[in-house]
Amino acid sequence: MMYTPVELSEAEYPRVDYQRRQQFWDPIRLALFTLAIVAVIGIAIGIVTHFVVEDDKSFYYLASFKVTNIRYKENYGMKSSREFIEKSHQIERMMSRIFRRSGGGRFIKSHVIKLSPNEDGVNIFMVLMFRYPSTDSVERIKKRIERILYQSLKIRPLPLTISKPSFRLTPIDSRKMRNLLNSRCGIRMTPSNMPLPASSSTERIVQGRETATDGEWPWQASLQLIGSGHQCGASLISNTWLLTAAHCFRKNKDPSQWIATFGTTITPPAVKRRVGKIIVHENYHRDTNDNDIALAQLATRVEFSNVVQRVCLPDSSIKLPPKTSVFVTGFGSIVDDGPTQNTLRQARIETIGTDVCNRTDVYDGLITPGMLCAGFMEGKVDACKGDSGGPLVYDNHDIWYIVGIVSWGQSCALPKRPGVYTRVSKYRKWIASKTGI
Known part of the structure; x- marks a missing residue:
């Protein structure tokens, strides 16, 4: 649903006609006034110079x-x-x-x-x-x-x-x-090598999306089929491994046909790599969306920087209470069945308890222990087509953890149909068994 901004007309204030004063400048007053202006400008230049020097x-x-x-x-x-x-x-x-x-x-x-x-x-x-x-x-x-x-x-x-x-x-x-x-995961830095605090990711959302800035989500990757373009999102968890959704590889599991790119735009990418290996969860069920998790190994490692960085994996015991603030990012469409976006976008959403998500008027028992719901019950903000496989992340003392993988949902941003994510903490041992991470 598109929202048209409402234009608020300014209040009409009564117009007041002020009495014009008679001009009284004489040469002496004009000279003094000019000197005063020059002095003020000189002081201002001095102050500016001071702050430039003392930058x-x-x-x-x-x-x-x-x-x-x-x-x-x-x-x-x-x-x-x-x-x-x-x-x-x-x-x-x-x-x-x-x-x-x-x-x-x-x-x-x-x-x-x-x-x-x-x-x-x-x-x-x-x-x-x-x-x-x-x-x-x-x-x-x-x-x-x-x-x-x-x-x-x-x-x-x-x-x-x-x-x-x-x-x-x-x-x-x-x-x-x-x-x-670089020995620590989940740390975001600006191009000027300053930490990017969680508060910088403010809610400036339109249709559930917001353009991200350089270095804001440095673990986000775009998984692309050669010749067909962007298919799914993914998250960098080491300098060679990406975490994504199993359903991204339903049609094609041949790693030689896939590439991964990093940066806030698909074209041009900041970094580009071929995929060398794909591991889909052995018990992935496409009918129920259970175990919707996969790994992709890059053919050559990436070097960590301010624009390419790994996200932290959560401890298997992590439990986020309902209404915890989380962020979802991706290059997906901003309306149902819309086109892929070239620029990375983000949305702040909230976790929703499984008991609420499994209500008969929501997903009626379809949410399993390996799934996590997030969004808003009134809809409006959500992941969408093309965001699949991308990260749902949580900030803990300015260290970012991936708690979910974009998995499925009914349409996009509908009321009582929040996004459903693979619950990463449930698969912590599986990830370790495949990657050693």
């Missing part, structure tokens, strides 16, 4: 230190484990509190890169990001950061005990920072 710049540091009041767990070595994720969030929250209280608004973000064992506790390696005037020196900022941290260790009890002698801070450039962050 803020990003500074990155690799921090390493020892925490002595926790013990190392084996799962800390796996970045996708619940233990690593929870401990990383705790450390990042602590750093945020330390620097946001005392850093004068200069602290941007931190990301834990690695947790390693130490006989007295756990070694932490993390990236710290700051914004300071470009005229500041790396070393001066480093001393400022160290001073803030040491003061916090003195005056505030912290949840984690940091060994002060173990603290090391090393300046790094944006390339090194990006390479370090």
Whole structure:
């Protein structure tokens, strides 16, 4: 259904005719006025020049230190484990509190890169990001950061005990920072190497879709049949593996006939790769849409960057309550049976409980444990034809997880017919068994 915007006419205000004043400029007054204008312009130029010269710049540091009041767990070595994720969030929250209280608004973000064992506790390696005037020196900022941290260790009890002698801070450039962050999944960055917070994905939706910006959904891929163009979406989960829907390969399972592209447009793509292998779930049932999940392996790996990045796989125990805010992205049509879109679009929707989705007036018991409903009961916003296989993602502390794969639905954006997605957490072991991820 198309919606026509309603034009609101402006209120008619009574017109007031002001009495014209007699002009009184004489040469002296005119000269003084001119001098005043010149002075104001000079001050304005000075202020602008000051801010141009003092333009803020990003500074990155690799921090390493020892925490002595926790013990190392084996799962800390796996970045996708619940233990690593929870401990990383705790450390990042602590750093945020330390620097946001005392850093004068200069602290941007931190990301834990690695947790390693130490006989007295756990070694932490993390990236710290700051914004300071470009005229500041790396070393001066480093001393400022160290001073803030040491003061916090003195005056505030912290949840984690940091060994002060173990603290090391090393300046790094944006390339090194990006390479370090590539070891973490689900992190979005702008082209200027700044983190893209979840709040940037605001609801600016028309007909259930919104054009995405560069780096906003860097795991999104387009699966294309050679000679036939875009068929389905997919999600990058490593530098060689894509996660998608089984029904995308109903007509053609020959990997040599498929390519995958990345970027916010299909033409031109940011990156293009041939597909080397396709794995469809052994128990996929096209009649019931059960087990609608597949993997595609790229013939050659991709290099991670701000525009190509992997999404995180969820822990098998993850449970999102109803009305959790999630995002669906794709190149699909924006109306039922419409054409594929060349530009990537996105929509914010909400999870819907299986009990609601299985009501007789909704999908009448067709939703199985391997499925997840998302959208709105009133319709209007939904995935559509051509979005199949694409990601439904959830933000957890600015780390993005794929919780669903676009699978099926009755038409697009109809009331009481929300989108149905493959529930990725149910297939976590299957994915690991095929890919080792």
